Amino acid sequence: MSLFKDYRAILFNRRGRVLEVTLNRPDKLNATDAVLHTELARVFVDISNDPDSDVVVLTGAGRAFSAGGDVSWMQDAIDVPERFEQTVREAKQIVFGLIDCEKPIIAKLNGHATGLGATIALFCDVIFAAEHAKIGDPHVSIGFVAGDGGAVIWPQLIGYARAKEYLLTGDLMTATEAARIGLINHAVPADKLDGQVGAFADRLAAGATKAIRWTKMSINIGLRDLATSILDASLAYEAMSNGTPDHQEAVRAFAEKRVPLFGRSGGAA
Known part of the structure; x- marks a missing residue:
């Protein structure tokens, strides 16, 4: 596992x-901080270069798949805006890393997948979730634009009308509902999740490897074109x-365990 020996926040x-x-990062519900974000920006390239695997299962330790961005990391970006330049660059690398990885990636949502966690899950190729898991992209609930991939992938999976409803409200949905509307592939009882994902991964691993890889890449041509045309603007x-007052208010409110008071970003700061 020499390709993966330097990772601190991802296990293999x-x-x-x-x-x-x-x-x-189970104690933080696998929320993304600077370390995990940087590792996610390169992990899918390393996976692509790994000679000893043909299929990937991506999951989270503990109770969640990933709870999105770590709020303390967000405050750091507010305090030192220049740091967000690296975040933007890495966000593109994460999305294109997922799209360009020839190996099929199966998302195993053992728990909630929100924000960037949802984006990563939805850019995987096949998505299984425990029925109790919730999925959503609540960027707007913290005064943030859903720019790190949600604007690309949600409309492709469930159409523009449904995507707008969920991205403009930040509402979460159950895995059962997500499977019903086509956002994910399968919602299964939690005690069946490992077995069903394992069986599907084994089925792909026993298949015609190059045919499977190149079929994935063929399907992803259109998705890559969309990401290329959308990500620069949405991340901008x-x-x-x-830098908006609404985002600072939301981060402060989260730290103070209260409801944020929005409405100032349209007027004077």
Whole structure:
């Protein structure tokens, strides 16, 4: 596992030709901080270059898949806006890393997937979730633009009308509802999740490897074109929202465990 020896916030395990990749900040519900974000920006390239795997299962340690961005990390970006330039660059690398990885990536949502966590899950190729898991992109609830991939992938999976409803409100939905409307593939009882994901991964691993890889890449041509045309603008909007009073208010309110009071970003700061 020499390719993966320097990772601090992601764990790796092999099961035959299946590579199991686990986001590993369980005490923070696998929320993304600077370390995990940087590792996510390169992990899918390393996975692509791994000679010992053909299929990837991506999951989270503990109770969640990923709870999005760590709020203390967000405050750092507010305090030192220049740091957000690196975040924007890495966000593009995460999305294109997922799109360009030839190996099929199965998302195993053992718990909630929100914000960037939802984006990462939805850019995977096949998505299984425990029925109790909730999925959503609540960027707007913290005064942030859903710019790190949500504006690309949600409309492609569930159409523009439904995507706008969820992205403009930040509402979460159950995995059962997500499967019903086509946002994910399967919602299963929690005690069946490992078995069903394992069986599907084994099925792909036993298949015609190159045919599977190149079929994925063919399907992703259109998705890559969309990401290329949308991400620069949506991430620029997200960077602009990083400096708004609404975003600072939301981050402060989260730290103080209260409801944020929005409404100042349209007028004087």
